[in-house]
Amino acid sequence: MHLIPALKPRVKDKLRIMATTLLDVQNLNVRYANEAGSLHAVRGVSFSLHAGEALALVGESGSGKSATAMAIMGLQPDSASIEGSIRLHGEQLVGADDDALSLLRGKSIAMVFQDPLSAMTPVYTVGEQLIESIQVHENGSLSDAKNRAVELLDLVGIPEPHQRINAYPHEFSGGMRQRVLIAMAMANNPDVIIADEPTTALDVTIQAQILDVLQIACEQTNAALLLITHDLGVVARIADRAMVMYAGKIVEQGSVNTVFYDSCMPYTMGLLGSLPHAGNAGTNKLSAIEGNPPSLLTPPTGCAFSTRCPLVDSTCLQQEPSLIKITEPDHWSACAHHQIIRRDSLTHADLFQPKPATESTAAKALPLNPSGSKNEKVLEMLAVKKHYPLFKGSVFRRRVGTVYAVDGIDLTIYQGETLGLVGESGCGKSTTTLSILDLEPPTHGTIELFGNDVSTLDSKQKRLALRRKLQIVFQDPTSSLDPRMSVFDLVAEPLGIFDYNPEAISARVNELLMLVGLDDSYLARFAQQLSGGQSQRVCIARALALEPQLLILDEPVSALDVSIRAGIVNLLQELKLSLGLSYLFVAHDLALVRHIADRVAVMYLGRIVETGSVEAVYENPAHPYTQCLLSAMPIADPEVERNRVRQIPLGELPSPASPPKGCHFHTRCPKKSRLSADQQQLCVEVSPDLNPAMPIQKMQEQDMPVYDNHSGSEASYQNTKESTSAHTSACHYNYLV
Amino acid sequence: MAEARLKPEHLLLKRFLRNKTAVVGLIIIVALIVIAIIGPWLSPFSYDAVDRQAYLQPPSLQHPMGTTQSGRDMWALTLHGLRKSLVIGLVVALLSTSIAAIVGAFAAYYGGWLERFSLWIIDLLLVIPSFLLIALIAGNSSGGASSWLLLVLLLTLFGWMLSARVVRSLTQSVKQNEYIAAARYMGLSGPKIIVRHILPNIASLLIIDATLNVSGAILAETSLAYFGFGVQPPDTSLGTLLGDGARQLSSFPWLFAGPATIIVLLILSVNAVGDGLRDAFDPGSKASGKG
């Protein structure tokens, strides 16, 4: 099926030294004493980590991957009990006391934590904390330690390390803090580095940078890496071997290529298939794993995945399959049916056949939204600006400037269309959605909803009438449901505001729950008794209650586990078709936007830098920022990942309170360095408008100015506005490849 | 995750019951309230009756806790004082927590000038030494049977500000939740959002606050009474009894021992229950373990 790739030099070197086992975990069990009982978080995990390798431990939240890491470090909470064996260089760690373990921690085995803000002590400088890591294990002088600290900061890519060493953690961005944490882990040249979701909280461009740093760290220190993550793209990019964890057990283990291309465990196969990628972009449906992981308060008797597995039969329910080696050299699977999967070369497409994309039975209960043709605009934003005063200081609060959160954007959404809005955090996406939802006139420009200018909404009635056509689904489903209300009350709440009678409300709530795939047994449950996916379904039901025409989806799946996401994405697509909804889909996940959106707008520091149909923008990204985003996006395919040439933006997002002059992106633009000094001058001084992103020949044919397109931009800009499918980009050098 | 699948009320009860001090405290409070209610039937003497045969007598069979200088039965007085102290504590707590909830929640939800104005009033009331002003007004009022009502009003007037500040900052954090934004974008009005979504979600704080305000009010009354600014005779409270007793502690300890024991028992119990409630409500407490 796949060609075995030629081993890269680095991998070859590794094979030679891989013989030595650094860390050997045997039959590890971790239990947490909990009010509800004993939570069996890790159930008999065994693996070994060899010198020089990068081993990924993949799993969803609650799968026990972090518990495993904490147990290895001996940093589990007091309520945890640990059984089994963890040997580092043959030395038993289970049962060792704190003093003995602290000699090893940071010296032989180091850890990079997930949340770089809470992981650093706020009252000490970065340098003090880094020097502490060095001096804990070394008796050298302070000046030696300081020099080493500067050296480390330099190595992980902190600019001006001599000065920045005196900065406090809060003065660093998230990406910078993560770099410092990696530097701390490197400080004593450990043999093993454990990285627990090191890039989860970061933007995709920063994630790409940090993964590079992590690789540098491992190379510099010759450490083996145990990477804990939920992101299969990250695994594909960085790992040599991978272990997949589910419900406290390792269910599949092997080289990255084996796991990604020849998986013999339905859970792994389902995970891989549920990711949106170029291959399934057209089919409109992701293959979703139904259901939720089991509770580990009462571990299952049979296979833990059996309730969600399409291959389930009676053997699966009788006893839990153990992890066995199925092929040499090193492919292990914990599936009773691994032989069938191998024999028939089953893929995720065979197992998790997406249901055909027709209206579900539930959707038929509601009439298709008949109003509006494809050409009717549900939303039109023209030159919208939203500026905020910036205050500073807790003791001495005062205004110190302006945040240019949204700085002149045009957006149009037509009836039945999905517009994807993408960009890094802090680029103004959320402000854009909120300025639409507020129904207040923006600082500058106009917002028209369903043909009504929001500045003309002079009465409460008019406002309410518009409200019900416009609803939102938030990112975090648990925070968007009032924990003190039942599902029925939650979904009924908007209906109550608009004076529905009790019978109508009750009927409508039942209908809505059916629509989002929940049965009426959920009516009496409280929000905190629901899983993330179920909560998000309730949020969608609530948003649909008043039959809106435009739904704003603000990162609707990014807080959910990978196996849950596909189901929600499918539901949203189904609803759009059956109810004729329009979506404004805000996300940082570019693959997902490609999957769900018709058109896409890329936002950077309050401005739209590129917009066009999904095909045009993804196939031929014109703006360097879009190119960077696409290039930084991890892809769950080890071959593709290894052979990619990356274009990563320099540095980090500037503050929206002081955006760079000229083109906002020029401070980070990788294209700029390839321009002549004169050309660069233009980038620095003149802010580019959105212009057609078409090849140079075509522009010349149409007699458009080529080098100086900003001066004639008004005319061309007007033209592009007429046809919304036009692919435009705000770069002075669109044509330059 | 797994923990969340338990019913919320069940979990609360379980956590509260685990705290033995709090459970004992609750039992004591209930017992004291029952004693206070049936008090008049527990003593052959009325609290204001004078036994001319017994002035300043130590405890005896007839007067189990002795008598005062004016020949009043200490046991009857203590029962009456307990009643008055409980009523003062409960009413002040209820009123001041209510004011705090309303002012704090509205100030934080609406922000702007309303918030600035509320904060200014709060600051003003905090800057005025409340003890002094209450003493000034209560100590120079005409006295009489309704003097405790005036005291309740004064203690409420100067008792809600800190709670309001806490409610305000808690509301600010509840306000960050997306369900508040969702409600607003549904078209729900501000006051309705406060009543339906904000106040129920800070109910735990309000309950704890009200509990602690009970002990706070009783202690405050006691302190005022020590200087003679509390409940005025012939009416009495535990504080008044205690204040009188403290001055003659070494010579006539029985005047002090009874009221002191009861008041410490009462306040300790209320505080323990408040503590237990806080532990039960606080999901971040270490006791709940990490799932």
Place this chain on the structure above:
Amino acid sequence: MYFAKFAQVNHSATNISYIHANLVKLNKIYALPNDKQQQLQSTVGSYLLKRFLNYAILLVVATNLSWLLAATQLNPRSLYEVSNPPIDPVSIENNLLSRNLSDKVPLSERWVIWSSSILLDWNWGQSPRGGNVGEEIGRRIWVSVRLITLGSLLGAGLGVLIGTWSARRQYGLSDRTFTFLALLGLSIPSFVIANLLQVLATQINDVTGTRFFEFVGETGLHGDWFGAQLLDRVQHLLLPTIALTILGAAFFSRIQRNIMLDSLNSGFVRTARAKGLTRSQAINRHALRVSLIPTSTYFAFSVATLFVGAAFMEIIFSFHGMGEYAVQTIQGHDVHGAVATAAFGGVCVLSGALLADFMVAWLDPRVRSASANSV
């Protein structure tokens, strides 16, 4: 009153960490480049000015309200009317008039005289029996300082120690014991504690046949050898200091325990241990240091409010300080004394607030940089 509110600090503690989290969030998103921060420093001065102005207004309003209440509620005339032998009504009136205390003069006129003498001469008026209020307060402040300094420092220090100890052994026997003792300390009215201590000290004196514990006033009879005077003062200070220490320790151990628990479970303690610090090292170097930030703000507040709040200690142990004065002015119908004490109390509260802010700014680099190097 202030001690009664102590039990609530747990919530405020969580607020503080919440506020910090938000601050840090804001700072992260909108961190300004250094050159812009330099430009902004000039505005800090005017900001401070604004804040002081607001405080001044608060104080003026509070003082005037106090005067209004005192002038209408207190009745200095009654002091003279009950005297035996009776005093001639005309000379009573003259006495009152000369001290601006006569209720026969319209309120507005008395207010003009009272406020203008403060504004023009910084003269806070006279007590009904004569004697300048300002001079009296000037003397008494130092008595209060001597009384509360040692006790509040010891109380806070002991409280922090106990709280830290308890938090590290949460739900252990020692934690439960200390928690109960602290709860008990906060549940006993402070005058009861002081009185019980006094009884206990008398017993010890009687049993040992010495006068080791002194509990009347600041000084007593003492020898003339070197250090005798100091020893005498220490002996007199012993009991009130013990009482204040008990109360302070009960209060601060609760605060410190709760804040420390937050701190113990935080990510940075885990990071410190992952570096190779032992649990104790990580707690002492990282968790304790961070937890002292909120605790110190409570300390600032509690010290400031103790100036007037230590009335019980002063009266029971016969220290003639501000707390005793506050009570005496009201009992003695001393309008001007009561108002001046109220104003002084207001100054204490506001100084406490300022002190708390400065302490946070000093201890917490997040706040320090958020206020643009102004401190």
